[in-house]
Amino acid sequence: MTNPQNPAADSIGRIAALEERIAHQDRTIEELSDQLTEQWKVVEQMRAKLDKLTERFLMLEENSLEAPAITRPPHY
Template identity: 70%
Template structure:
């Protein structure tokens, strides 16, 4: 009876240790993914700014005239 309780306790400790390791690994992966998300967000912000600047330049450069068929 005592051996069963000891075996059960050992299995529970192993399970807890495995779960703690898994949680730590997942936390590390989440932190890495967050860095990637931040990099992508920064790149998107820069591209959006460039697009808006190009769009403004295009509007200023194109004169508004009637097409030749009018």
């Protein structure tokens, strides 16, 4: 691909190819960053729901541990 007759044109072509590659990489990085931000929001929402469910479960478990007093049935 090198052009021994015009090294300046060859350098310009290589620089243009590098600039194009960098532009594609910048776009990809931006897209990945946006996706990561969205996924982090989902993780935070799920964490909040898990905390609420854990608290609710512990309350239910606490209430279920309180067993009624053992008494004799009326037919004894």
